[in-house]
Amino acid sequence: MDQNLRSHLSVKHAILSDRLTEQDVEAAFEAVRPIAERAGGAAPQLLGLSDPFEAEVHGAVALSALLCLPIGQDRIGVAMLAALIGRGGDAAASALLHAIEVVTAGPAKTYITTEIELLEGAGVPCPPWESGLDDPVESVSAWACSPVMESGGAPHAVLVFEFSRAGSTHAFIIHRDYQGDGSIRKVNGIPDIGWHSFRKFLLTGKALEVPYAIEEMDFNRAVDHFDAPRMAMWRNLSEDPDRFAADTDLSTAPGMTLLLETHMTAAM
Numbered sequence: 001m002d003q004n005l006r007s008h009l010s011v012k013h014a015i016l017s018d019r020l021t022e023q024d025v026e027a028a029f030e031a032v033r034p035i036a037e038r039a040g041g042a043a044p045q046l047l048g049l050s051d052p053f054e055a056e057v058h059g060a061v062a063l064s065a066l067l068c069l070p071i072g073q074d075r076i077g078v079a080m081l082a083a084l085i086g087r088g089g090d091a092a093a094s095a096l097l098h099a100i101e102v103v104t105a106g107p108a109k110t111y112i113t114t115e116i117e118l119l120e121g122a123g124v125p126c127p128p129w130e131s132g133l134d135d136p137v138e139s140v141s142a143w144a145c146s147p148v149m150e151s152g153g154a155p156h157a158v159l160v161f162e163f164s165r166a167g168s169t170h171a172f173i174i175h176r177d178y179q180g181d182g183s184i185r186k187v188n189g190i191p192d193i194g195w196h197s198f199r200k201f202l203l204t205g206k207a208l209e210v211p212y213a214i215e216e217m218d219f220n221r222a223v224d225h226f227d228a229p230r231m232a233m234w235r236n237l238s239e240d241p242d243r244f245a246a247d248t249d250l251s252t253a254p255g256m257t258l259l260l261e262t263h264m265t266a267a268m
Contacts, residue, residue: 001029005083010111014079028076035065036084039096046095052132053170056259057189059099064255068245078108086115094119095127102133103258135166139267142222145212147178156185158208159226163263168192172260176229183232186249187256223264230257
């Protein structure tokens with residue numbers, strides 16, 4: 001790891017806070033660098049978006065790749081991710097950091113915010129959808145669908161949460177294990193542009209593989225229903241992060257779960 005990154009304020013803070021050894025720091029850098037490179041390579045896509053929710057999903061997926069590492073929830077991982085993205089020094093880097101900031105909290109959020117402020121101080125503009133993130137998020141509806149038959153024949157259950165913001169609607173589709181520990185297996189975010197059609201087919205029983213029964217739920221009850229799958233997912237991630245990193249669906253679930261939790265908190 002080069003000296004400029006090592007001397008970055010956020011990285012230094014994380015190293016000192018967690019009393020990391022030289023070996024720890026180098027291992028973290030080797031793990032985080034490819035994640036930052038992949039996320040940064042996709043960042044220009046964020047500049048053409050108009051729906052803030054699409055940007056939030058990008059941020060959640062980028063952070064999720066970090067969360068699926070053994071160091072994913074350590075301060076050094078987020079500090080390095082923020083610093084490496086910030087090196088881009090352009091509007092795409094700013095957009096990606098704004099998107100990730102939505103799904104971070106505590107020291108992690110401070111590291112992301114610090115990098116955003118450094119870019120702003122250098123005259124880098126905020127993304128066009130940034131102001132839309134401040135619009136209030138409201139809950140609309142929630143549904144439970146179970147069981148749903150996968151193509152492989154394993155049954156699973158689905159929870160759906162619908163939200164509105166600034167006149168547009170979007171939704172989260174949560175797939176969970178129906179027969180095992182109930183853990184979250186996949187979380188999809190559907191923006192306004194695709195949600196209306198999907199909603200229509202969901203309610204007519206055609207959106208998911210049949211057969212499934214659908215039940216509209218009180219939103220607060222649905223949030224309570226979501227708690228056990230969420231906790232099971234976090235427990236499984238802490239015990240076997242490699243399994244999450246190797247699975248295309250599981251690898252995005254932690255970040256998308258954080259984004260859903262953010263929406264739930266804002267809407268309640």
